[in-house]
Amino acid sequence: MNGGDLLAKCLQHLGVQVAFGLHGGHLDAFLAGCEAVGIRLVDTRHETAAVQAAEGYARMSSKLGVCFVTANSGFSNGIPGLATAFAxxxxxxxxxxxxxxxxxxxxxxxxSIDQVTASSAITKFAHRLTHAEDCPRILAYAVRVALTGAPGPVLLDVPxxxxxxxxxxKLVSHGxxxxPLPYAAGPHPDAVKESIKLVMSSQRPVIITGSGASQGQVKPELMAFAERYHIPIFNSSKHIYTCPKTFGLYGGAAQNIALLSNLAKVSPDLVLLLGARTGMFLGGRSGAIIPPGCKLVQVDVDGSEIGRTLPVDVGIVSDLxxxxxxxxxxxxxxxDEENKKDEWIALLPALQVPPPxxxxSESGVHPESGLLHPYHALKQLFSTVQKDCIVxxxxxxxxxxALDLAPLCEPSTVIAATGYxxxxxxxxxxxxxxxxxxxxKKIIHIQGDGSAGFHFMELDTYRRFGLDVLTVVVNNSCWGMSRNGQDLLxxxxxxxxxxxxxQPSVDFKSVAQGLGVHAARVSRAEEMDRAVMDCQQRQGPGCIDLIVDRKPTHPMVETMVxxxxxxNVIVVSYYDNIPRPRYDVS
Known part of the structure; x- marks a missing residue:
């Protein structure tokens, strides 16, 4: 047995079943070891995609994600994946x-590059193994670091x-x-008592869940908690849906809290942040989602996250x-289980029928260009794709x-890949x-034509592994948020x-077909249903090149700019505007 064999065997012992990556001669001993112990190797066309595949696997399965990249060149390509996993x-x-x-x-x-030093700022732990016999001890430690506390990426460099x-x-260090992993951190009894006090004294409480609530065992306890204390559940866009839409206390996306406030002319008086971080995905400092003056309970495995941007009344360091x-x-x-807060909860059904x-009322095509309106095109797409898919x-x-319209297909999961x-x-x-x-599960993969250019070759990976993925390129021949943001600015x-x-002449349909993927180009509304059905009925991946106009600008872009x-104000795109400085020229 060599070091690569031992590394693979240790991963298998820890329950790893699949690893994503790209070949490099430095890794051959490890790759052969994986084959020998039955770890499935899924190879990509680019290392960034491989590291992010491990991240996607971890988020969907609630298990450890594993990836491999070769020395220096492969590692450098993998850095963006480590950065997204860390953030x-x-x-x-x-x-x-x-x-x-x-x-x-x-x-x-x-x-040339010291990989441990280069990755230390974007990993929870990075280490170079100098003796093969230390592999069990160091790998076990690395896995514990990745999985406990605030989860995150770790890197192991094996020369x-x-x-x-x-x-x-005889020299193997098992560590x-x-x-088994240690038991998760639990709440202090006084913290539970104080949080329940706030719940009982509130009239309009809400729960907001984040990525910390994505693990499967959270769901039944969360629903039981909401039912016992009569609190509606909302989720941040960083969090997959935790409860069925038929659940009477489910309010949808956290953005609906702002809508609820508009409908009822009142705001929540208590927000329970459960595994959710304040900041960009919860309205920043605008107060639209977490209103100023409300009481705030925050539960997170990372104590440093509690009270990061907003004052917290009860902070609890605990596994959710x-x-x-x-x-x-x-x-x-x-x-008091009779305190049902009926008037507050009675407002929830209005959120299931969002305002028009x-x-x-606009035409399905732009009156000047004749191109499809992006809203109407994606509405028709999501009305056609099969339900219970992953978006x-x-x-x-x-x-x-797409985020506005994805609920039309009643997805089991929605993941916004752009992240923090x-x-x-x-x-x-x-x-x-x-x-x-x-x-x-069927996966509906929505891309802009700008973002599609980064890793479109991964359609070849989907094809080689026969994955049931429909990639839709929303093609308006520009960096839409950039172009429309500049128009506003x-x-x-x-x-x-x-x-x-x-370039308007880029033909994603032809590129996809060249990779062996069934593809269609849709530029008229009457072409949509057939294109979607053709892709869904075929085995393996498909691609739709959806030609749309770059106008209108999405309201979110105007909000962000x-x-x-x-x-008297200087516009600072995507952040809070600042007052224009005044100078005394006297």
């Missing part, structure tokens, strides 16, 4: 290799000579490789399932349009990981729109 709290182990230990700092092939070196059995179980079993005198879109969104404006980094192109890797984790004052155009005619 979005995805537990993955990235295996890489490097030059022989004797050749460090020797200008050797693929030896090629360590990979190929024979293992001396905690055979020990453990907290909910404790709250459901709590029998203090504060509990301002674009509903993964990528791109700028394309994902904004606003990272375009991540959807290809997420799709791959989700398709491997949930092979019984500059208006007629600046005639040019720098670096925001794309924040244009104003106030001469």
């Amino acid at each position: 979005d709290r995805s537990p993955i182990v990235c295996i890489t290799s490097s030059v022989p230990l004797r050749d460090t700092e020797n200008n050797s092939l693929q030896g 090629i000579d360590v990979m190929f070196s024979p293992v001396h059995p 905690s490789i055979s020990c 399932t453990t907290f909910l179980t404790a709250a459901n079993q709590y029998n203090g005198s504060e509990v 879109s301002p674009f509903e 993964i969104l990528d791109g700028g404006e394309a994902s904004c349009w 980094l606003g990272f375009l192109g991540a959807g290809f890797g997420y799709v791959l990981g989700c398709a491997v984790a949930a092979p019984d 500059f208006g007629s004052r600046v005639p040019h729109r720098p670096v925001s155009s794309l 924040g244009p104003t005619s106030d001469p």
Whole structure:
């Protein structure tokens, strides 16, 4: 047995069944070891997609994601994947290799970058293994770091000579490789009591769940908690849906809280943030979702996240399932199960019938260009695709349009791939990981034509592995959010729109067909239903090149850019505007 064999065997012992990556000679001993122990190897066309596939797999399966990238060049391509996993709290182990230990700092092939140093800022743990016999101990530690506390990526660099070196059995350091993971952090009894006090004294409480609530065991406890204390559940866009839409206390996306406030002319007086982070996905500092003056309870496995941007009345460092179980079993005198908050909950059904879109009355095509209206085109698409699918969104404006309309197909899961980094192109890797984790589900993959350009070759990967993925390129021949954002920012004052155009002649249908994928080009409404049905009825992946107009601008873009005619304000796109400085010229 060599180091690569031992590494693979340790992963198998830890329950790993699949690893995503791209071949490199530095990894051959490890790859052969994976084949020997039955770990499925899924190879991609680019390392970024491989690392993000491990992330997608982790998010869909609630298991550890594993990927492999070769030394230096492959590692450098994989850095964006480590960055997205770090920002979005995805537990993955990235295996890489490097030059022989004797050749460090020797200008050797693929030896210029210190991979441990380079990745330390975007991983929870990075380490170079210098003795094959230490593999069980170090890998077990790395996995614990990835999975416990705030989840995240770890990196293990195994030099090629360590990979190929024979293992001396008597020197193997096992560490905690055979020990179960530690029990999750639990809430302090006083914290449970104080949070229940706030719930009982509130009139208009809401729950907002985030990615911390995505693990399967949370769902029954969450629904039981909501029913016992009569609190509606909303989810941030970073979180897959946790309860069926038939559940009477489900309010939908967190953005609906702002809508609820508009309908009822009142706002929540208590918000329970359960595994959800404040910031961009919850309205920032605008107060639209978490209104100023409301009480706030925040439960998170990471204590540093509690109170990061908003004052918190009760902060609880706990695994979400453990907290909910404790709250459901709590029998203090504060509990009044007859306090049903009927008037507040009676407002929820109005959210199941959202107000008409301002674009509903517009024509299905642009009156000047004759191109499909993006709202109407995607509405027809989502009305046609099969229900209970997984929807993964990528791109700028394309994902904004799709997020509004995805509920039409009653998806089991919606994942916005851009995440906290606003990272375009991540959807290809997420799709791959989700398709491997949930092979019984149809995946609808929405891309803009800008984001599609990053990793469109991964359609070849979907084809090679026979994955049931429908990739839809919302094609408006520009970087839509950039171009329309510049229109809002500059208006007629600046005639040019720098670096925001794309080539209209790009034919995604032909590219997909060249990769062996069934594809269609849709530029008229009457072509949509047949194109979707053809793709759904065929085995393996499909692609639709959906030609739409770049107008109208999605309202989210206007909200993010924040244009104003106030001469005393400087517009800072995507962030809060700032007052224009005044100078005393006297």
